[in-house]
Amino acid sequence: MSTKKIIVALDGHSSCGKSTFAKAIAARLGYIFIDTGAMYRAVTLYALEHGAIRSGMVDEQAVEAMLDQINIDFRFNAQRGASDIYVNGDLVEGKIRTIEVSNCVSAISSIAAVRQKLVAMQQEMGVRKGVVMDGRDIGTVVFPEAELKIYMTADPKVRAERRYAELQAKGDSVTFEEVYANVVSRDEADMTRAISPLRRAEDAILLDNTQMSVEEQMAWFMERYNDIISR
Numbered sequence: 001m002s003t004k005k006i007i008v009a010l011d012g013h014s015s016c017g018k019s020t021f022a023k024a025i026a027a028r029l030g031y032i033f034i035d036t037g038a039m040y041r042a043v044t045l046y047a048l049e050h051g052a053i054r055s056g057m058v059d060e061q062a063v064e065a066m067l068d069q070i071n072i073d074f075r076f077n078a079q080r081g082a083s084d085i086y087v088n089g090d091l092v093e094g095k096i097r098t099i100e101v102s103n104c105v106s107a108i109s110s111i112a113a114v115r116q117k118l119v120a121m122q123q124e125m126g127v128r129k130g131v132v133m134d135g136r137d138i139g140t141v142v143f144p145e146a147e148l149k150i151y152m153t154a155d156p157k158v159r160a161e162r163r164y165a166e167l168q169a170k171g172d173s174v175t176f177e178e179v180y181a182n183v184v185s186r187d188e189a190d191m192t193r194a195i196s197p198l199r200r201a202e203d204a205i206l207l208d209n210t211q212m213s214v215e216e217q218m219a220w221f222m223e224r225y226n227d228i229i230s231r
């Protein structure tokens with residue numbers, strides 16, 4: 001295998017399997033997987049637990065004032081084969097994917113100071129390359145020079161069905177309609193926010209996985225990866 005290492009930037013809509021795909025790619029290549037959505041979720045959870053979000057309303061000034069108190073780090077969990085996210089030393093991996101966090105994360109991720117802090121951390125994590133980073137602005141803002149950029153999407157109903165099944169498996173009593181409404185509203189919020197909206201970078205390759213298995217996506221990816229690495 002080549003010793004050349006690159007940055008793989010994986011952007012796209014919510015719940016289209018980006019993280020699962022990114023994790024599989026990282027395992028295959030021996031790269032580090034970084035889930036940047038987890039970082040925005042971790043800040044959202046902290047804001048919820050520290051009174052900066054009340055009845056769904058985000059107090060932006062309070063969030064900004066809290067930012068210096070929020071220390072995020074990832075620690076590898078051999079059992080999961082992926083990294084868990086910690087806030088100020090507390091494991092929060094299991095608490096950041098609830099519908100409550102999902103409903104507030106768009107507002108948190110549209111705050112400039114939040115993005116500034118998290119983007120700087122992400123750039124630092126990719127300094128030595130050999131990373132697969134998934135998010136919304138990786139190929140456009142965090143690593144515009146990434147060697148391989150993928151823009152992922154899938155039909156919103158299919159995405160909501162996947163997320164609903166995941167939440168149900170965890171015992172969450174959410175309804176399909178709630179999950180679907182959240183997927184549609186986050187697409188809208190992600191694509192229309194003023195700072196770093198979700199958009200396909202000009203040099204990103206489109207991957208619509210509505211009808212693709214993880215194996216098919218991997219074969220699709222490896223073809224493109226090998227092409228780049230052999231140049």
Ligand code: DC
Nearest residue numbers: 014036037040105109135136137186
């Ligand atoms: O990937 P996810 O659904 O867990 O991300 C949660 C939210 O975080 C998503 O609705 C938008 C935001 N996000 C972002 O603004 N920029 C990123 N790089 C990653 C996520």
